[in-house]
Structures are given as structure tokens and as C-alpha cells.
Amino acid sequence: MTILGPLGFTAPWLLLGLLALPVLWVILRAVPPAPIRRMFPGVVLLLGLKDDDQVTDRTPWWLLLLRLLAVAAVIIGLAGPILNPEDDAQTAGTGPLLVVMDASWSSAADWRARQIALDALLSRAEREARPVAVLRLTEPEVPQFQQAAVLRARLSGLQPEPWEPGEAHVTRALTMLPEGDFDSYWMSDGLARESREPMLDALMDHGQVTVFESPRNLTALLPPAFEDGHVQLTARRLHPGGEREISIAAHGLDPAGNPTVLVRAPLTFADGASEGELDLSLPAELRARITRFEIDGARSAGAVSLPDDSLRRREVALIAGNENREGLELLSPLYYLHKALEEDVDILDGALTEVLPANPDVIVLADVATLGPGEEEGVTDWLQKGGTLLRFAGPRLAASDLSRDREDPLMPVRLRAGGRSVGGAMSWGEPKSLAPFPAGSPFEGLAIPEDVTVTSQVMAQPDPTLADRVIAQLSDGTPLVTRKRVGQGQVVLFHVTANAEWSSLPLSGLFVQMLERLAISAMPTTPAPEELVGTMWQPIRVLDGFGAVVDAGTLPGVPGEALLTEALGPELRPGLYQGEERSLARNVVTADTELQPATWPDTVPVEGLSRPRETPLAGWLLALAIALLLADVIASLALSGRLRGARPSTPGTAAVLLALALGAFAIPGTSRAQGTASADVDAFAEAATGEVTLAHVVTGDAQLDALAQDGLRGLSDTLFYRTSVEPSEPMAVNLESDELAFFPLLYWPITPSQPTPSPAAYAKLNEYLRSGGMILFDTRDADVAGFGAASPEGRKLRELAAPLDIPPLEPVPQDHVLTRTFYLLQDFPGRYASRDVWVEAAPPDAEMVEGMPFRNLNDNVTPVVIGGNDWAAAWAVDSRGNPQVRIGSGFAGERQREIAYRFGVNLVMHVLTGNYKSDQVHVPALLDRLGQ
Numbered sequence: 001m002t003i004l005g006p007l008g009f010t011a012p013w014l015l016l017g018l019l020a021l022p023v024l025w026v027i028l029r030a031v032p033p034a035p036i037r038r039m040f041p042g043v044v045l046l047l048g049l050k051d052d053d054q055v056t057d058r059t060p061w062w063l064l065l066l067r068l069l070a071v072a073a074v075i076i077g078l079a080g081p082i083l084n085p086e087d088d089a090q091t092a093g094t095g096p097l098l099v100v101m102d103a104s105w106s107s108a109a110d111w112r113a114r115q116i117a118l119d120a121l122l123s124r125a126e127r128e129a130r131p132v133a134v135l136r137l138t139e140p141e142v143p144q145f146q147q148a149a150v151l152r153a154r155l156s157g158l159q160p161e162p163w164e165p166g167e168a169h170v171t172r173a174l175t176m177l178p179e180g181d182f183d184s185y186w187m188s189d190g191l192a193r194e195s196r197e198p199m200l201d202a203l204m205d206h207g208q209v210t211v212f213e214s215p216r217n218l219t220a221l222l223p224p225a226f227e228d229g230h231v232q233l234t235a236r237r238l239h240p241g242g243e244r245e246i247s248i249a250a251h252g253l254d255p256a257g258n259p260t261v262l263v264r265a266p267l268t269f270a271d272g273a274s275e276g277e278l279d280l281s282l283p284a285e286l287r288a289r290i291t292r293f294e295i296d297g298a299r300s301a302g303a304v305s306l307p308d309d310s311l312r313r314r315e316v317a318l319i320a321g322n323e324n325r326e327g328l329e330l331l332s333p334l335y336y337l338h339k340a341l342e343e344d345v346d347i348l349d350g351a352l353t354e355v356l357p358a359n360p361d362v363i364v365l366a367d368v369a370t371l372g373p374g375e376e377e378g379v380t381d382w383l384q385k386g387g388t389l390l391r392f393a394g395p396r397l398a399a400s401d402l403s404r405d406r407e408d409p410l411m412p413v414r415l416r417a418g419g420r421s422v423g424g425a426m427s428w429g430e431p432k433s434l435a436p437f438p439a440g441s442p443f444e445g446l447a448i449p450e451d452v453t454v455t456s457q458v459m460a461q462p463d464p465t466l467a468d469r470v471i472a473q474l475s476d477g478t479p480l481v482t483r484k485r486v487g488q489g490q491v492v493l494f495h496v497t498a499n500a501e502w503s504s505l506p507l508s509g510l511f512v513q514m515l516e517r518l519a520i521s522a523m524p525t526t527p528a529p530e531e532l533v534g535t536m537w538q539p540i541r542v543l544d545g546f547g548a549v550v551d552a553g554t555l556p557g558v559p560g561e562a563l564l565t566e567a568l569g570p571e572l573r574p575g576l577y578q579g580e581e582r583s584l585a586r587n588v589v590t591a592d593t594e595l596q597p598a599t600w601p602d603t604v605p606v607e608g609l610s611r612p613r614e615t616p617l618a619g620w621l622l623a624l625a626i627a628l629l630l631a632d633v634i635a636s637l638a639l640s641g642r643l644r645g646a647r648p649s650t651p652g653t654a655a656v657l658l659a660l661a662l663g664a665f666a667i668p669g670t671s672r673a674q675g676t677a678s679a680d681v682d683a684f685a686e687a688a689t690g691e692v693t694l695a696h697v698v699t700g701d702a703q704l705d706a707l708a709q710d711g712l713r714g715l716s717d718t719l720f721y722r723t724s725v726e727p728s729e730p731m732a733v734n735l736e737s738d739e740l741a742f743f744p745l746l747y748w749p750i751t752p753s754q755p756t757p758s759p760a761a762y763a764k765l766n767e768y769l770r771s772g773g774m775i776l777f778d779t780r781d782a783d784v785a786g787f788g789a790a791s792p793e794g795r796k797l798r799e800l801a802a803p804l805d806i807p808p809l810e811p812v813p814q815d816h817v818l819t820r821t822f823y824l825l826q827d828f829p830g831r832y833a834s835r836d837v838w839v840e841a842a843p844p845d846a847e848m849v850e851g852m853p854f855r856n857l858n859d860n861v862t863p864v865v866i867g868g869n870d871w872a873a874a875w876a877v878d879s880r881g882n883p884q885v886r887i888g889s890g891f892a893g894e895r896q897r898e899i900a901y902r903f904g905v906n907l908v909m910h911v912l913t914g915n916y917k918s919d920q921v922h923v924p925a926l927l928d929r930l931g932q
């Protein structure tokens with residue numbers, strides 16, 4: 001390739017043809033134009049005469065210049081001009097080229113830039129006629145050298161994988177390297193790993209190696225941890241830098257079962273820190289609905305973390321030794337436990353043999369002294385698998401012989417006979433308070449109220465292991481709460497009752513906090529690999545390289561011993577795996593993952609992914625040549641007088657025709673736009689006015705606009721089948737260019753990023769509202785903060801609606817016409833079921849009429865209806881008429897969708913007919929006048 005400034009030529013020798021242009025000029029000057037024919041009757045007198053003296057005219061200079069430009073465009077186009085070409089002198093090669101790609105999750109964030117860089121490499125290889133092969137280290141296959149043009153056509157099929165090229169992958173790739181000499185281009189993901197060095201050495205033995213690496217700063221998210229009642233999230237970045245804030249989003253299902261963002265919170269990296277932490281205090285019910293955490297804007301599997309059973313809502317079984325307390329609820333052993341736990345856990349009631357098959361997370365025994373042989377065996381087995389047994393003392397336990405001579409397997413310590421109480425044989429002079437919780441205790445850090453005192457307790461026998469098992473004690477050092485491990489589980493004993501008989505602890509908030517630390521936070525520990533031997537785990541959801549969660553489909557199950565120990569790869573993908581009793585998550589990034597930048601030897605050149613993109617100009621120049629030749633044909637016909645009505649006696653007329661021809665060819669959009677503008681307007685008006693037509697405002701979000709179109713189509717079909725209204729196909733409306741007066745109703749979905757209309761568009765909108773049109777504003781946020789307060793959509797709605805001439809608003813009253821226009825309605829649900837829908841406020845003097853269920857309202861249609869129930873999603877249907885978006889579940893969801901359709905029918909009938917229902921208030925007066 002020859003490079004001249006910003007242009008390069010793949011066949012520069014063809015430019016020698018430009019030297020022939022002067023010769024061509026001389027030749028063309030000698031060729032006269034065709035004679036002009038004139039019809040003259042007297043010409044018959046000249047037939048047969050011959051003039052020996054011929055005078056040759058010359059071709060006009062501007063026509064010669066046109067033809068020379070056409071020939072020059074052909075010559076330069078065939079020379080292969082390229083804008084912004086790479087300097088092949090620096091990296092020229094003639095042998096085969098092997099492109100090595102890490103193609104890991106850390107490559108996904110800028111995968112498009114990598115594809116562009118790879119396309120440029122293949123373009124250069126195609127010009128140099130070099131065979132090319134691609135080797136992906138995450139899923140190596142034997143590379144086959146082939147023409148670069150063939151690989152360019154397959155670029156879209158190259159995708160990153162959600163794992164890293166480990167030692168096994170690289171070892172396999174080394175056995176696949178071709179024989180002989182070849183150059184290599186390594187598209188690195190930027191992460192350091194030990195398996196890279198052997199591959200680099202092998203490639204350098206075959207030829208020159210060049211590395212492509214992105215300078216971007218990679219960010220990854222670790223699996224969530226649950227500590228001290230908080231969800232703890234940790235993020236790491238590849239290059240420590242200045243202070244930076246990222247946004248963490250928790251995705252899950254809303255109460256209706258629809259996917260949404262449940263929580264969004266900022267996480268901050270301190271200046272110079274490579275790790276940042278975020279603590280989320282979430283209710284158990286909300287925590288249980290989270291399906292994934294992800295870093296906003298980071299498009300890679302490493303920026304997504306899947307939780308498993310560790311965040312789900314816990315199940316706690318409550319069992320009391322004696323519930324017969326003569327109906328005194330406050331004295332029940334389980335009353336305070338119910339009050340403390342019911343908001344955060346699922347409580348199981350029943351006999352011990354009934355709740356054990358349900359495999360609860362925690363079993364609470366309140367003053368239960370003796371268990372049957374079958375019960376004790378079942379509880380022991382359940383404890384070994386990770387359960388938490390929480391026991392409370394009481395009169396029955398104090399009077400029994402349980403754990404006296406020897407330590408009971410289901411008790412953390414041995415107990416003394418009797419007990420200790422104020423005024424007893426082993427008594428205190430006064431009630432005792434709690435001592436600060438020791439370090440390492442699950443209660444560490446909890447504040448102890450001064451009014452919490454203990455009057456009675458069961459005493460622990462002194463034992464060498466007692467000190468290690470005390471996790472809470474009184475001010476005099478006697479144990480209050482003890483604990484011991486049993487297999488994967490634990491046994492915890494409160495040495496006081498679960499009610500207020502022996503202490504005021506159950507009456508305090510400290511009691512709730514202690515139960516949260518023990519029961520609610522009793523997360524199952526990750527099992528050891530040997531415990532999973534012989535089990536199979538079925539993948540439920542897996543991640544792709546870009547971090548998208550997809551259904552596992554028919555992927556095979558994974559043996560338990562491999563689930564926790566094997567490296568991620570094609571046979572073990574990151575995702576959520578389900579076993580017989582629980583689920584486990586394999587995430588791309590773990591607590592052991594270290595993000596270190598890759599380092600390369602000084603002999604290996606490292607290039608960035610950012611570079612000017614090569615633009616071939618051959619096609620444009622050849623198209624210009626065709627346009628010039630077409631203009632030459634038109635000009636020649638004009639000069640010869642063969643165009644009807646043309647009188648090209650002067651060069652100016654031909655030049656005008658030439659300019660028109662070039663303009664029509666070179667700028668097709670502008671020349672035809674003026675000619676077809678009126679036709680487009682007429683077609684738009686005809687389509688909008690043929691029948692009643694519903695319309696939606698274009699937001700710029702293609703997916704949302706398509707959903708709005710499908711939603712209005714579903715509503716139009718409902719109107720067609722149920723009413724006398726027969727709407728045509730809904731239309732999309734551009735506020736800047738389209739006429740609004742054709743549409744009775746505009747559906748306007750709100751997105752935080754949609755552009756603000758221009759002043760001219762607002763003028764059209766205000767005129768539309770004043771002339772009887774209606775706009776349905778839909779924030780699609782379930783009205784989470786009430787009339788668009790704190791949500792991004794709500795703030796955008798306030799910004800968009802500020803310049804509009806909107807009257808005072810109020811929530812839809814019970815007697816509004818919208819509640820009875822066609823159907824009798826009480827709620828106005830869509831995808832969500834919030835009833836906070838706002839309409840024009842009723843006049844201050846509107847009064848109830850005796851005998852009528854609603855007020856005497858004005859006859860104007862409310863110009864705006866504002867809500868956040870995402871009505872288009874509830875109305876949307878596909879080409880077969882099937883609903884597109886799931887609404888809730890089962891019959892309740894379909895009932896909600898039906899009410900959403902009914903609201904849409906009422907809305908359209910209201911805007912078409914006005915408040916005709918309000919006229920019913922005049923019926924008694926009319927009948928009275930008619931004498932009936």
C-alpha cells in the first residue's frame with residue numbers, strides 16, 4: 001500500500017492513468033457535438049446537394065471537464081483509495097497471521113471495540129493476501145488458516161465467554177498451535193495470570209507477537225455476604241485511581257412477579273483504593289426476592305453476582321413445652337417469639353415430627369426438656385446438615401435432669417440442678433443487668449439497654465469448654481447465652497425464658513436484634529466438597545459473557561464434587577445450581593479472585609484498541625463516476641436538442657440541466673424530500689383520520705416504543721370487539737414534526753432519558769390539550785413515590801409537564817366519570833395495581849345531587865390522566881393476539897389484565913363522548929318537564 005497523507009492506495013500504479021487525461025482532452029476537443037435538427041419545409045430544395053467545405057465545431061469546455069472528471073474518478077476508484085489507512089510499513093508481513101483472543105468475561109466490557117480492531121486487522125491482512133486463523137483461549141479449537149475475507153464475514157459469531165482461560169485451556173491450546181512460522185496478534189483482556197507465559201513463549205518461537213490491550217479500568221463484583229443483619233457487597237477494580245463512585249443495582253421480582261430493580265445504591269472507591277464496600281440493610285421479604293446484583297453500566301459477567309440460599313427468607317419452627325396457660329397470651333412461651341420474628345421469617349407451627357420434614361432453617365424449643373428417641377435422632381441429623389437449634393430455659397427445663405451428669409448432645413453446656421433467682425437459695429440481692437458482649441460473639445456491637453434485667457436463670461456447670469461457649473453473660477460473669485457447634489449446625493441456649501417471667505429481655509428491642517443475629521442470620525454455610533460427593537446439581541440459570549442471566553435450558557447436571565472445586569468452563573458455567581435441598585451459586589468473581597494488570601516483555605509491542613477506522617473510498621468514487629457519466633448523457637442530449645421543450649442554445653441552459661442531474665443523483669434525500677414532503681403529510685393525515693386512531697409519543701427508546709405500539713394495538717382490538725368503536729392501526733407520533741389534532745388520545749410513556757420537546761412542540765401540545773385532546777402520561781414506576789416524586793421517571797415527568805397548560809389535578813374520585821363510562825370500575829391497574837391516578841380536579845362548586853351517586857360535574861374531558869401503572873405492558877399483544885408481558889400469576893394476574901383493558905375502554909369512551917354519564921343528573925328534571 002502507498003500512503004499519501006490521510007489517503008492510502010492498494011493499487012497505486014493505476015494512478016498513472018491520470019497522465020492520459022491531457023491527451024483525452026485534446027481528443028475530445030476534436031469531436032464535434034451532434035448537429036441540431038430543425039424542421040423546415042424548404043429543405044427539400046437542398047436534397048442532393050453536397051458541400052465540400054466542412055466546418056468542425058468544438059465540444060464545450062465544461063462538457064470536456066465533466067468527462068475528464070468521470071474518467072479520473074474511475075481511475076482513482078480502481079486504485080483502491082482508503083481513508084485513514086494503517087501504516088503497513090511498520091507491521092507489514094507476508095506469512096500466515098494467527099489472532100489469539102482471551103475472549104473472557106473481562107473482554108466483554110469493550111467487545112465492540114475489539115471487533116472493530118479485529119476487523120481492521122483482517123482488512124490489512126486481506127490487502128496483504130495473508131491467510132488468517134483465530135484461536136480463542138477460553139474455548140480453543142484447532143485454528144485453520146483461511147482468507148481474511150471469510151473470517152470478516154464471521155466476526156459477529158465471535159462472543160466472549162463467562163470464564164477465564166485457565167491452565168487447562170491454555171495447555172489444550174498449546175497442543176493446537178500450527179506448525180511453521182507465523183505472526184501472532186494477541187487480543188488480551190488485560191488481566192495477569194500464570195497460564196499466559198507458556199503461551200507467549202510458544203508464540204514468540206513461531207514469529208513476531210503484537211499485543212492489543214484496552215486501557216480501560218475493569219470493575220468486578222464479589223458474591224454478596226450476609227453479616228450482622230446487612231447484605232455486604234464488595235467491588236474491586238483493576239487499576240487503583242482517584243475516588244470513584246459506581247452504582248449497584250439489585251434486580252428481582254416485584255410483588256406482582258414482574259422483574260424490576262428493587263434497590264439501587266452507590267458504592268464508593270476511596271482515592272488509591274482497589275476495593276470498595278457497600279452495606280445494605282434490607283427487610284427479609286425484599287432480600288428474598290433478589291435474583292442478582294450488578295454494577296450499572298458494566299457489561300460483563302464479572303460485574304454480576306448471583307445470590308443463592310444465603311439471602312432467602314428464613315423458615316423458623318416454634319415449639320413450646322407447655323401452651324396451656326389458661327388463655328393468657330402474654331404468658332405464652334411463644335408470644336414474644338412470634339412478635340419478634342413474624343416480620344422477617346416464615347414461622348412454622350406444629351409438632352416437631354411434622355416440621356422436621358420441611359427442613360426449617362431454625363427450630364426454637366421454648367422450655368422443652370425431653371425429646372423422644374425418634375425426635376432426638378431427627379433433630380441431630382438435621383443439625384449435622386447445618387440447622388440451628390435455639391433453646392430457651394424455663395420451669396420445666398430447670399426441674400428436669402437434662403444435661404446434668406453428662407452433657408446432652410442437644411445442649412451446649414451441662415446445667416446445675418435447680419436454678420438461680422432473686423430471693424431464692426442461690427439468689428442475687430437484686431436483678432442483674434447484662435455485661436457488654438464479648439469479641440467474637442454474634443451479638444458483638446449491639447447496644448444493651450439499661451432497663452434489661454434478669455431475675456431468674458438456669459446455671460451452667462463449670463467446665464473447661466464453658467468459657468469458649470459463652471456468647472453473652474450477666475454483669476456478675478454468669479452465662480446468659482451459650483452455644484456449641486454440632487456438625488454444620490449449632491445449638492444455642494438462652495438461660496432464661498422466652499417470655500417475661502424470668503427477665504425483661506423479651507420486652508426490649510435487644511431481644512429482636514439478638515434473634516436476628518441468631519435465627520434470621522442463620523445462613524447455611526457453604527458445604528465442603530466431600531459432603532457433595534455422589535450428588536447431582538442441575539443448572540437453573542447461567543450467565544453469558546456479557547452478564548445476561550439466561551435460562552439453563554437442557555444443560556446437563558454437574559456432579560457435586562466438581563461443583564465447588566472445578567474451574568469454570570464449558571462444562572461448568574457460572575450460574576445458579578439446584579440440589580435436593582438447597583441451591584448454590586457459582587459466580588465468575590469470588591473472594592479469592594485478584595485483579596492484577598497483565599505485564600508484557602519489552603520486546604513485545606503493546607497497542608491500544610482505539611485507532612482511526614479505515615474507510616474504503618473506491619465505492620464512493622465509482623458511484624461519483626457513474627453520476628458524472630449520467631450527467632454527461634443528459635448534457636449531450638440537451639446540446640443535441642433531443643430533450644423535449646429544451647432550447648440549449650447557450651451553455652448556461654446546459655449547465656442548469658447538469659446541476660439538476662448531479663443534484664438528483666448525489667443528494668437523493670434533499671431533492672426528493674421537498675417533492676415528497678406534501679405527499680408524506682397527506683398520507684399521514686389519511687392514515688390518522690380514516691378511523692379513530694390511537695397514538696403514542698415516540699420516546700427514542702426503540703423497545704419501549706414497540707411495546708407502546710403493541711399495547712395500543714391490544715386496546716384497539718378490545719374496543720373493536722366490545723364497543724361500537726372500530727379503531728384503525730395505532731400510530732407513533734413525533735412531537736416535533738407530526739400533527740396532533742388527528743388523535744383523540746395520546747399515550748406518553750415516560751423514560752428518564754427521553755429528550756425534552758422544543759418550544760414549537762410545546763405550542764402544539766398546549767393547543768392539542770385546549771382543543772379537547774387527552775394525554776395519558778405513564779411513568780411506568782408503579783407510582784412508588786406518589787405522583788412521580790422521587791423516581792427518575794417522576795422527576796422527568798415534572799420536567800416535561802412544566803411548560804404544559806395543565807389544570808389543577810386530583811386523584812380520581814369515586815364518582816368520576818372514568819369509573820362508569822362503559823364499565824363500572826373501582827381501580828385502574830396496568831402492569832402494576834396502584835390506584836393513584838390523577839385527573840383534572842372537579843370544580844369547587846360541584847355538589848352531590850339527591851338520589852344520584854355522583855356530583856354534577858362539568859362536561860369537559862380531563863385533558864390529562866397521570867399514573868404509573870404501565871398500562872401499555874398490560875394491553876400489549878403480539879401478532880397472534882397473545883399477551884406479551886406477564887401480569888402477576890394465575891387467575892389473579894389475568895383478572896388484573898382484564899381490569900386494565902376495561903380501564904382503557906373507559907378512557908377512550910370518555911375522550912370520545914365526554915362526560916355524557918354526568919347528564920344522568922338532569923334526568924329527573926327532564927322527566928318532570930315532560931310530565932312523566
